[in-house]
Amino acid sequence: MSDQARTSVTERPALVLAQFAGPKELIMAAKKTRGAGYKKFDCHSPFPIHGMDQAMGEKQSPLGWIVGGLALIGGTGSLLMQWWMSAIDYPVIISGKAFFSFQAFVPITFELTVLLSAFGAVFGMFALNGLPRLHHPIFNSDRFAAASNNGFFLSVEAADAKFDPLQTTSFLESIGGEHVETLNEEVHDD
Numbered sequence: 001m002s003d004q005a006r007t008s009v010t011e012r013p014a015l016v017l018a019q020f021a022g023p024k025e026l027i028m029a030a031k032k033t034r035g036a037g038y039k040k041f042d043c044h045s046p047f048p049i050h051g052m053d054q055a056m057g058e059k060q061s062p063l064g065w066i067v068g069g070l071a072l073i074g075g076t077g078s079l080l081m082q083w084w085m086s087a088i089d090y091p092v093i094i095s096g097k098a099f100f101s102f103q104a105f106v107p108i109t110f111e112l113t114v115l116l117s118a119f120g121a122v123f124g125m126f127a128l129n130g131l132p133r134l135h136h137p138i139f140n141s142d143r144f145a146a147a148s149n150n151g152f153f154l155s156v157e158a159a160d161a162k163f164d165p166l167q168t169t170s171f172l173e174s175i176g177g178e179h180v181e182t183l184n185e186e187v188h189d190d
Helices: 023-035 052-056 061-090 102-127 144-146 165-172
Strands: 010-018 041-042 152-157 179-190
Touching: 010 023, 010 144, 023 041, 023 052, 023 152, 023 165, 041 052, 041 144, 061 102, 144 152, 152 165, 165 179
Parallel strands: none
Antiparallel strands: 010 152, 010 179, 041 152
């Protein structure tokens, strides 16, 4: 029996998606969704909306701490590396300068600080955003293509503790959501 014959594919709800008329309505919907106790929801718009983070109850990103920590490690590490190389590992007096002549170490210290900061920013962003994710069930919606042009959407994930497909759908309709749809994801049973 082949592997394909043994694997069955079923669908389960992944999220409920609702479209809103504009940015003002989306902010109000985010506030009401948070107020109703939903925690795993997201807002999608073609441009950043001022105040959306507060409306959704988002906390400040820890990315700044990640970048700052790696910058500190890069700067300190490069100074220690250069000190060890010039004063301990291979001590050579050049032009009568001290073994630890920090003025000559500034360019490399700067470069390693910037390098590790950049790595922290890129890889920290990937980790915090849960990337790479090759496909998300929200892309199964034909209407969602408008999110990059003129559409304003709010989605509630099935992973939310309060999620119920019917109740969540009626809730989103009650706060002004239009074209509310439940999107499914495929689950492969082995």
